[in-house]
Amino acid sequence: MEVDFLLIGQGLAGTVLSQRLLKAGKTVGLIDEPGKNKSSRVAAGLYNPVTGRKMVKTWNADLLFPEIIPLYRELEDLLGIKIIYPRPIYRPFVSIEEQNEWMGKSGDEGFRGYIETVRMSSKYDEVNDPYGGILLKNCGFVDLAALLDAYTGWLNEKGFLVQSTFDEDKLIRKDDGFIYGEIKAKNLIYCNGIGAMKSRFFDWLPFAPVKGEILEINEEFKPYEIINRGVFRITMPDGLIRVGSTYSRHDLDTGPSSQGKRTILEKLEKLVHASDREIIQHKSGIRPATRDRRPFLGKYPQEKNVYIFNGFGAKGVSLVPYFSKVMLDLLIHGEEPEKGVNISRFFKYI
Structure with a gap:
């Protein structure tokens, strides 16, 4: 197999980025170990624009959330299955003060696109919500297990997937690319979650699993x-x-x-x-969370054609659709990701 890009790992990051590369006319191969711990398969798949104890808009929400539904709908069409479920999120209030705070925020232009309604009284008999709660919109969940299983099958049919343990010691630099077993690749992309912590290329990155x-x-x-x-x-x-x-x-x-x-x-x-x-x-x-809670995108500075697309933590469903486009711009056009997600922010640790 000769490919433009060899992706290590077929979790959510590898799945989405490989599909973007294929759409861009590039050839891909993926290596993924069956039965290995896959955080993507265990994750809830939740996407939520307002999060945290203080209930603030999630980082970069206005950039991230317009990309979510189109990306997963496209994968639904490709695979012929249902994977994304837009659903409101109901968050009960714990006090009158919180109720009043959200009544005020409901008129804020920055929150208006994410608030369905603010309830002043209980919504369900079964829920502990005596002060009512906030009903959020533009949220829901993705059935990640269904997505990954179906995409694994699709890759197998195309001959793009090798299901085995990746052993970096068997990776051979050859001319302007790499040889791994029977695969010849021009570029490598590490999408393998915490597995990248053991890579000689990326063991210096501050993962915080x-x-x-x-x-x-x-x-x-x-x-x-x-x-x-x-x-x-x-x-x-x-x-x-x-x-x-x-x-x-x-x-x-x-x-x-x-x-x-x-x-x-x-x-x-x-x-x-x-x-x-x-x-x-x-x-x-x-x-595969990171110390600063921002993903890892970029090119390894001391070796040609070695990249990482990783570190999405618990918010991968929200982050990957947008940042896979950013990563594609790096891979195809050489456009560097913004400093906040670019691994260049940690070059001093190499």
């Missing part, structure tokens, strides 16, 4: 809206409820934990009242 755990449960209360306060609660297409998530920088290799499960359930019980709750599944994954 975070373990996240989620539960899949069954209970009678299945609202259309996503409920989000302390934990998110999403009614999935199969009728199960996905709840999460935890954020731990410890026990990164221990799999799902009893502490993580307990933490999620305690927060869920404060949010939603249910007597018929049944736990179906408990999952965990390691997110």
Whole structure:
């Protein structure tokens, strides 16, 4: 196989960037290890324009969010499956003061495109929302497991995917490109999450891996809206409820934990009242978060044609559609990404 770009990793980042490269007329190959921890498959797939304890617009929301639905709709058309589910997010207020604050923000031009309504009274009997809550729009979730499974099949049919463990020691520099096994590639792109931490090219980047755990449960209360306060609660297409998530920088290799499960359930019980709750599944994954909470885009400065598109953490669904376009401009036209996401911000650590 001879390709313009060899992508290491077929999580969300590798999936979206490879598709953009193909649309641009480039040839691609991907290497991905089946069964390996994939944070993309465990993630909730939530995209939410207003986040955090202080409920602020997510970083670069006005740039990021117009790209989300068109990108995932395009992948739906390519793969012939449903993957994106626009849904309102309902966030209960915890006080009259918070209610008043959001009544004021609802008239703010910067928030107007993301607020559906501000409720002054309870919306659901099952939800702990005596002060009402805010209903957000331009949000929802992506079924990442369905997307990645379908794209894996599509790549296999095209002969673009090699399912094996990537061993960087077997990578051979040849002329202006690389040889890896039977693959000859002009360029390498590391999209392999925390796997890039072990690369000789990118081991200097300040990754800050975070373990996240989620539960899949069954209970009678299945609202259309996503409920989000302390934990998110999403009614999935199969009728199960996905709840999460935890954020731990410890026990990164221990799999799902009893502490993580307990933490999620305690927060869920404060949010939603249910007597018929049944736990179906408990999952965990390691997110490729970064120290400054900004992704890693750019070219390795000491080697030709080696790039990274990585570090999207828990917000990959929101970040990847826009920044894959930025990355494409670098790969095709040599246009450097903005300083805030460019790995040049860390060159002093090499």
